[in-house]
Amino acid sequence: MDASTNKVNYRDLIPRKNGFVFKFIKVGEHFIHTYTEGDFHDRIGISPSAIIGKTLFEFLPEEQAKQKQHFYEIAWSGKTVNYEGSVNDCFYIASLSPLIVDSKVVEVNGTAIDITEEKKNERKIQDMDKLSVIGQLAAGIAHEIRNPLTSIKGFAQIIQERVDQPDVKTYLIIMLDELERMNQIVTEFMVLAKPHEIIDIKKVDVNKLIRSVIQFMEPQSLLKKIRILTSFECSITAFLDEIQLKQVLINLLQNAMEASESTKNCIEIKLKSIDDQHYLIQVKDQGPGMPLEKQNRLFEPFYTTKENGTGLGLLICKQIIDAHKGSIDIISRHGEGTVVNILLPKVFS
Numbered sequence: 001m002d003a004s005t006n007k008v009n010y011r012d013l014i015p016r017k018n019g020f021v022f023k024f025i026k027v028g029e030h031f032i033h034t035y036t037e038g039d040f041h042d043r044i045g046i047s048p049s050a051i052i053g054k055t056l057f058e059f060l061p062e063e064q065a066k067q068k069q070h071f072y073e074i075a076w077s078g079k080t081v082n083y084e085g086s087v088n089d090c091f092y093i094a095s096l097s098p099l100i101v102d103s104k105v106v107e108v109n110g111t112a113i114d115i116t117e118e119k120k121n122e123r124k125i126q127d128m129d130k131l132s133v134i135g136q137l138a139a140g141i142a143h144e145i146r147n148p149l150t151s152i153k154g155f156a157q158i159i160q161e162r163v164d165q166p167d168v169k170t171y172l173i174i175m176l177d178e179l180e181r182m183n184q185i186v187t188e189f190m191v192l193a194k195p196h197e198i199i200d201i202k203k204v205d206v207n208k209l210i211r212s213v214i215q216f217m218e219p220q221s222l223l224k225k226i227r228i229l230t231s232f233e234c235s236i237t238a239f240l241d242e243i244q245l246k247q248v249l250i251n252l253l254q255n256a257m258e259a260s261e262s263t264k265n266c267i268e269i270k271l272k273s274i275d276d277q278h279y280l281i282q283v284k285d286q287g288p289g290m291p292l293e294k295q296n297r298l299f300e301p302f303y304t305t306k307e308n309g310t311g312l313g314l315l316i317c318k319q320i321i322d323a324h325k326g327s328i329d330i331i332s333r334h335g336e337g338t339v340v341n342i343l344l345p346k347v348f349s
Contacts, residue, residue, distance in 0.1 A: 018039075018040070018113055018114045019038050019040055019092065019111065019112050019113040019114055020036060020037060020038025020039070020040040020041060020092075020111075020112050021035075021036065021037055021038055021109070021110065021111050021112075022035060022036035022037075022051070022109075022110045022111075022112075023035040023036070023107055023108065023109055023110065024072065024107070024108055024110070025106070025107050025108075026076050026105075030055045031055060031056065031069070031072045031076070032053065032054070032055060033051050033052055033053065033054055033055075034052065034053075034107075035052065036048045036051045036052060038112075040090070040092065040112065040114050043090050043114065043116070044087040044088045044090045045088055046059055046087065046088075056068050056069055056072070057069075060087065064085075064086075064087070067085075068085060071083050071094075071096060072096070072108070074096075075096035075097070075098050075105075075108045076098065076105050076108060077098075077105070078098050078100060078105055079098070080095065080096065080097050080098070081095070081096040082094070082095050082096075083096075084115075085112070088292070089116075089292055090114065090116045091114070091115050091116045091118075091119040092112040092113060092114050092115055092116075093112065093113050093115055094110055094111070094112040095110065095111050095112070096108050096109070096110050097109045097110070097111075123300075145182075145186050149179060149182060149183060149186065152179060153176065153179045153180075153183075156172055156175050156176055156179065157176065159172060160172040160173075160176070199241045199244065199323050199324070200241045200242075200243070200244075201239050201240060201241055201348045202239065202240070202241070202242060203237060203238075203239055204237065204238060204239070204240050204242045204245075205235070205236075205237055206236040206237065206238050206240075206271060206279065206281075207232050207235055207236060207271060209242060209245060209246065209249075210230065210232075210249065210269060210271060210281070211230075212246070213246055213249045213250055213253065214228050214230065214253075214269070216250065217250065217253050217254070217257070220254075220257060221257060221267075224257055224260075224261055224264075225264050226257055226260050226261075226264060226265070226266065226267060227266040227267070228253070228266070228267050228268075228269065229266050229267070229268045229269070230268075230269050230270075230271075231268065231269070231270040231271070232270075232271045232272075233270075233271065233272040233273065234271075234272065234273050236271060236273060236279050236346070237346075238279065238344065238345070238346045238347070238348075239345075239346070239347055239348040240324055240344065240348065241320075241323075241324070244320045244323075244324075245320070245324070247316070247317075247320065248317045248320050248321065248328075248342070249281070249283070251313050251314070251316070251317050252283045252317065252340050253267065253269075253283065254313075255313070255314075256283055256284075256285035256287070256338070256340075257285075259285050259287030259288065259337075259338060260285050260286060260287045262287070262288070265285070265286035265287070265337075266286065267283065267284065267285050267286075268282075268283075268284040268285075269281070269282065269283055269284075270282040270284070274343065276346075277345055277346055277347070278343055278344065278345055278346065279343075279344060279346060280341060280342065280343055280344075281341075281342040281344070282339060282340065282341050282342070283339070283340045283342075284337065284338070284339045284340075285337050285338050286337040287337050287338060288334070288335060288337075289332045289333045289334045289335055289336050289337050289338055290332045290334060290338065298314050298330055299314055299315055299318050300315075314330075321342060321344070324344055324345070324348065325344075325345055325348065325349075326342060326343050326344035326345060327342075327343045328340065328341070328342050328343075329341045329343075
C-alpha cells in the first residue's frame with residue numbers, strides 16, 4: 001500500500017474537521033510518529049511537520065508527554081487504549097489500536113475526536129453547581145453573622161455615647177470601624193448569594209471613583225514602591241453601584257500590586273469611552289504574567305494562584321460586573337504582565 005492510498009484510507013476513518021489521525025512506531029526506547037493528519041492540528045497550533053518523525057517529548061510539555069507515553073506503552077504491549085487528552089487548552093478523546101503481525105506489534109494507529117466544546121459545557125455546568133452551593137452557603141453565613149453583628153455594633157455605639165475616658169472612646173472607634181469592615185465582608189458574601197438583588201444603582205462620576213480608589217490604595221503602593229499611573233481619555237458619568245465597583249477595582253489593584261512586587265514596575269489604569277453606550281476600564285501590570293492554563297481558570301470558584309488565596313476574589317468581581325450587565329476579561333502572557341478589561345454600560349437598564 002503506497003503512501004497516497006494510506007492517506008485516503010485514514011481520511012475515511014474519522015471526520016477530519018473535528019479530529020485527527022496518527023500513527024507511531026517504537027524505535028529502541030522511543031515512540032516515533034510516522035503520520036498524522038486532521039484539521040484539529042490548526043486548532044492546537046502544532047503542524048503535522050512538527051510531529052512526524054518526532055517523539056512526544058519533542059513537541060509537548062514534559063508532563064503531558066509523560067502522561068501520553070504511558071498510554072503509548074500500553075498500546076505497544078498489544079492492548080487497545082482509550083483516553084482523554086489536551087493540547088494548548090483543546091481537548092480530545094483518543095483511541096490507540098495496535099497493529100499486530102505474527103504476534104508482534106509493528107505499529108499503532110491512533111484516532112482522536114475534538115471534545116473541546118463538550119468540555120467547556122461540562123465545566124460551565126460544574127461551575128454553576130459550585131456557584132449554587134456557594135450562594136446557599138454565603139446566604140446562610142451572611143444571615144447568621146449579620147444579626148449578632150448588628151447587635152454588637154448597636155451596643156458599642158451606646159457605650160461610646162456614655163463613656164468619658166478618651167482612651168476608651170479611641171478603642172470604641174476602632175471597634176466600630178472593624179465592625180463596619182466585617183459588615184462589608186458579609187455584604188460580599190451576599191453578592192455571591194444574590195448579586196442582582198442588592199445592587200444600588202446611582203449616577204456616578206467614574207473618573208472621580210477611580211481616583212478615590214487609587215488614593216485609598218496609595219499607602220500600600222508607596223510601601224511596595226509601585227507607581228499607579230492613570231490615563232483618562234475623557235470624563236465619564238455612568239449609572240452603577242459605586243461601592244461594588246470600588247470593591248472590584250480595589251481587588252484588581254491588589255492583585256496587580258502583588259504581581260508587581262518583584263519587578264517594582266508601575267501599574268496603569270485607563271478609562272475610555274467605547275461608544276455612546278459603553279466605556280472601558282483597563283488595569284494593566286508589568287508582572288510575571290501567567291500561562292494560558294491558569295488564565296483560563298481564574299474565574300472558577302476556589303481556584304487561586306496565591307498561596308493564601310481563597311479563590312473567591314475574582315469570582316466576586318465577575319459576579320458584580322455581570323450584575324451591572326458588563327463583562328470582564330483577563331489577558332495574560334507568561335513573562336509579559338496581565339491586562340484586565342472591564343466593559344460596562346453607561347446606562348443601567
